[in-house]
Amino acid sequence: MPANLERLTARMDELGLDAVVATTYENVYYLTGVPSVALEVFPHSGQFYAVLTRDRPEQVRLVTSRCDADQVQDVLPPVASAVGYGTFYREKGEDAVLSDDEEALWRIAVDGSAPATALDGLVHTLQAAGLERARIAVDEEGVPHGYLDVLREAVPGADVRLGAEVLRWTRKVKTPEEIRRLEAVATLTEQGIRAVTAAARPGVTQQELVREFETTVVAAGARPKFTLIRFGRGGVAGQAVSREPLRRGDSLWLDVGCVLDGYWSDIARLYSLGEPSDRLVRYHAAMVAGEDRALAEARPGMTGKELFDLAVEAVREAGVPHYRRHHVGHGIGVEIYDPVLITPDNDDRLEEGTVVNFETPYYEFGLGAVQIEDPFVVTAGGNRLLTTLERRLTVIG
Incomplete structure (x- = not known):
């Protein structure tokens, strides 16, 4: 399992916690390896x-x-217990001999x-585990409003606290397995970008280029989550759908992600179909300079604010002396942010093993979108990019 249990239990010791309850799709996956169907299909009401x-x-x-x-x-770590709530019917044939997995499912379901x-x-689970008088952090982001108050009434001897931040803090430092997965998904995303540039023509x-990216990553086992592709000055409205075709002289902007x-x-990458304008070249080079500075100077102990300022x-x-942004990047893992x-204004600090997804986007009416974005691992001995695609403004076609 990819979870950083050593870091999580150290945090639990620091806060005096006896248990942590994950409730969101991302945190359940982080602790179990299970992509919960209920939490994905019913994001507002599913419970796992x-x-x-x-x-x-x-x-x-x-x-x-x-x-x-x-x-x-499908749970990766050993399961201490499992309880099934609600009503659902699975029948047993008269002469059926159950396998070990079927026996386990029969007992739960x-x-x-x-x-x-x-x-x-x-x-039921807390009581069976002897946690009626324990200090318990519950991830409040995956339960209905007022849930924690009702839980406190049901287990009055327990000290029930907010738990989302405990898990979010834990996820800031990635394990080697998490970094391997982040590098693998970045590599696959780059394959999708290469497919787009290969298909780019006047x-x-x-829509055709979106389909090119998404079919490429799906064929390799990933799930596309957002595929933002715009041409020329249309990049200023990058999340809108355009019917305009790509023309020679246009820039081709991609900001794409999958799981x-x-x-x-x-x-994110920027290309040009044919020779770009001097201004586009100059502005893109400035965006790369910001990412280069972050990649060279980010260190464990640096705050988000300090990294923002220097980039x-x-x-x-x-x-680009007038450049301004509300953020220039974020951590990435089981959540995109x-x-x-x-x-x-963020005083949270980078740590050894934090993965920063760094970006320097710029949007201008009449010009479009100019952006570079890549993940890198922060280490005391120097930071490592998880991508290999050329980062300069590349001419295609």
């Missing part, structure tokens, strides 16, 4: 929990609907305890 206790951090306790109990078979709701299932449409094995990519100043010095955020 992973409970990690300080005394047995290498195991998880699961709370799932009986419908989704079959996903317990048919023959085991049957709490009526997810809340009842969590209370007359091609935005592979639970981990996100977010990469923005580099862009201004390189030829993991800590640290690179903003003008």
Whole structure:
């Protein structure tokens, strides 16, 4: 499992926590390796929990609907317990001999305890684990409004606290397996970008190039999440759909991302179909200068604000003196925006093993979008890019 359990348990010790409850799609995946169907298909109402206790951090306790109990078979760490709530029917043939996996599913989804709701299932799990008087951090971002108050009433001896920040803080430092996954999804995303540039020609449409990117990454096992492609001055409205074809002399802007094995990519590049204008070349070089400064000077202990300031100043010095931004990057992992955020007021600090997805976008009416964006790993001995695509403004066609 990719989760940084050593960091999580150290944080639990610091805060005096006995248990952590993950409730969101991303955090459940982080602790279990399970891409919960319920949490993805029903993002506003689905409930699937992973409970990690300080005394047995290498195991998880699961709370799932009986419908989704079959996903317990895909959990990567050992499962200490699992309870299925609600109603769902699976029948057993008269002469059926169940396999080990089927027996396990039968116990959870048919023959085991049957709490009526997810809340009842969590209370059952906490009580069975002896946590009635424990200090418990619950990820508040994946439960309905007022849920924690009702949980406190149901387990009055427990000290129930907000837990989203505990898990977000843990995810700031990536394990070697997480970095491997981030590098793999970045490599695949670059393959999609290469497919787009190979298909770029006068007359091609935005929709055709979007399809080129998405079919490429899907064929390799990833799931596209956003595919922003615009031509020329249309880049200033990069999230809108355009019917205009690509013309010689246009810039081709891509800001694209997908998910592979639970981990996100977010990469941006700029190309030109034929020779670009001197201004586009100059502005793009300034954006690259900002990313180069960040890549060269980011260090463990630096705040998001400090990294923001030095990168923005580099862009201004390189030829865009009026450059301004609300952020120039973010951490990346099981969420597209993991800590640290690179903003003008963020005092959160980079650490050894933080992966920064750094970007210097610029949008101007009449010019379009000018952007470079790449992930890199922060280390005391020098930072490492996870991408290999050429970062200069490249002429295609």
